[in-house]
Amino acid sequence: MKDELGSCSALAPAKLTRRLAVVGVRPDGLHLIDAEMVTVSLFDEVRLVDNPAVFDVVDPDGYLTQLEERFGPIPRDNSNLVRKALTALGVRAGVVLTKRIPFGAGLGGGSSDAAAVFRLLGQEDKVDLAASIGADLPFCIRGGRAHVHGFGDLVESLPFVEEEFLLFLSPVLCPTGTIYRLYDEVGSDGSANDLRKAALAASKELSGRFEEICTLIGSEVNLAGSGSTLFLDQSDSDVFDRACELTQVSPNSSTTISLGEYEFVVWRVHSVRGEGSHRRQ
Numbered sequence: 001m002k003d004e005l006g007s008c009s010a011l012a013p014a015k016l017t018r019r020l021a022v023v024g025v026r027p028d029g030l031h032l033i034d035a036e037m038v039t040v041s042l043f044d045e046v047r048l049v050d051n052p053a054v055f056d057v058v059d060p061d062g063y064l065t066q067l068e069e070r071f072g073p074i075p076r077d078n079s080n081l082v083r084k085a086l087t088a089l090g091v092r093a094g095v096v097l098t099k100r101i102p103f104g105a106g107l108g109g110g111s112s113d114a115a116a117v118f119r120l121l122g123q124e125d126k127v128d129l130a131a132s133i134g135a136d137l138p139f140c141i142r143g144g145r146a147h148v149h150g151f152g153d154l155v156e157s158l159p160f161v162e163e164e165f166l167l168f169l170s171p172v173l174c175p176t177g178t179i180y181r182l183y184d185e186v187g188s189d190g191s192a193n194d195l196r197k198a199a200l201a202a203s204k205e206l207s208g209r210f211e212e213i214c215t216l217i218g219s220e221v222n223l224a225g226s227g228s229t230l231f232l233d234q235s236d237s238d239v240f241d242r243a244c245e246l247t248q249v250s251p252n253s254s255t256t257i258s259l260g261e262y263e264f265v266v267w268r269v270h271s272v273r274g275e276g277s278h279r280r281q
């Protein structure tokens with residue numbers, strides 16, 4: 001949305017991959033998937049400003065700083081996905097990026113930031129260009145709830161369903177390419193996400209954290225995309241309600257819990273409608 005300062009901004013919501021089956025591998029190594037993705041109410045914000053020299057990253061929760069201290073900074077140069085989107089669209093602009101979505105967490109934060117640029121500039125139709133920046137962009141541009149296939153480039157919207165999710169965030173980095181490659185070796189554990197076994201095998205810490213949450217709530221949690229976020233949906237409402245009670249997290253907010261040697265930030269989020277409904281002035 002344009003404002004009087006000549007800048008414009010859009011919210012960039014996280015994406016939750018509720019289920020993911022790997023159904024093939026292309027000759028170039030990209031995996032063909034059959035997935036259901038849902039936009040959820042944890043938001044970055046992308047503001048474009050006139051001065052192309054500006055690239056500011058705002059960290060309202062302090063969580064980005066924690067992750068960057070541990071894993072190194074997200075790029076501020078031309079390899080930032082927001083800058084890649086601007087370059088691909090031939091637009092020179094500065095960026096103020098407010099980050100709440102953790103990186104390397106399987107929540108498509110970087111892709112959603114880049115998708116916000118496509119939406120802001122009215123370029124939602126350039127799906128192939130978007131997909132060349134990242135496999136998650138086509139879904140993130142559309143948003144809502146969708147069946148996603150191909151390598152992520154084919155998106156068919158599904159009817160919106162109002163639902164809540166608990167996201168268990170861990171300071172564990174799961175690089176998507178590494179997890180897909182490991183999947184080729186270890187295969188699936190038969191859960192709703194074919195990448196879960198590989199992500200848990202890639203990180204001893206993540207598998208320790210997985211065990212702690214499953215023990216707490218007495219049920220298995222799922223992995224978001226290529227990880228590291230673990231989540232619970234409302235398919236078993238008793239389990240979901242119990243988990244909300246145990247973690248003491250209210251709707252649309254977050255809390256920090258300790259389980260064994262681990263700390264988790266727990267977000268209670270809800271599904272969000274797609275197609276630009278999350279734009280704001």
Ligand SMILES: C[C@@](CO)(OP(=O)(O)O)[C@H](O)COP(=O)(O)OP(=O)(O)OC[C@H]1O[C@@H](n2ccc(N)nc2=O)[C@H](O)[C@@H]1O
Nearest residue numbers: 017029030031106107108134135136151176177180225226
């Ligand atoms: C797993 C998923 C779905 O839940 O999301 P995330 O968990 O990363 O958020 C997606 O498939 C990820 O999409 P995205 O994170 O955009 O991946 P990209 O940056 O395009 O790809 C990073 C690397 O992952 C591998 N890759 C990605 C997508 C795909 N369908 N097959 C692959 O093998 C490739 O090695 C690629 O170089």
Ligand SMILES: Nc1ncnc2c1ncn2[C@@H]1O[C@H](COP(=O)(O)OP(=O)(O)O)[C@@H](O)[C@H]1O
Nearest residue numbers: 074080081103104105106107108109110111113
């Ligand atoms: N705008 C951005 N926000 C976050 N990470 C970015 C961004 N642009 C590039 N990156 C890089 O992309 C990597 C993956 O980040 P992200 O897309 O948020 O996670 P995921 O692929 O797990 O969903 C980061 O480790 C970072 O190096």
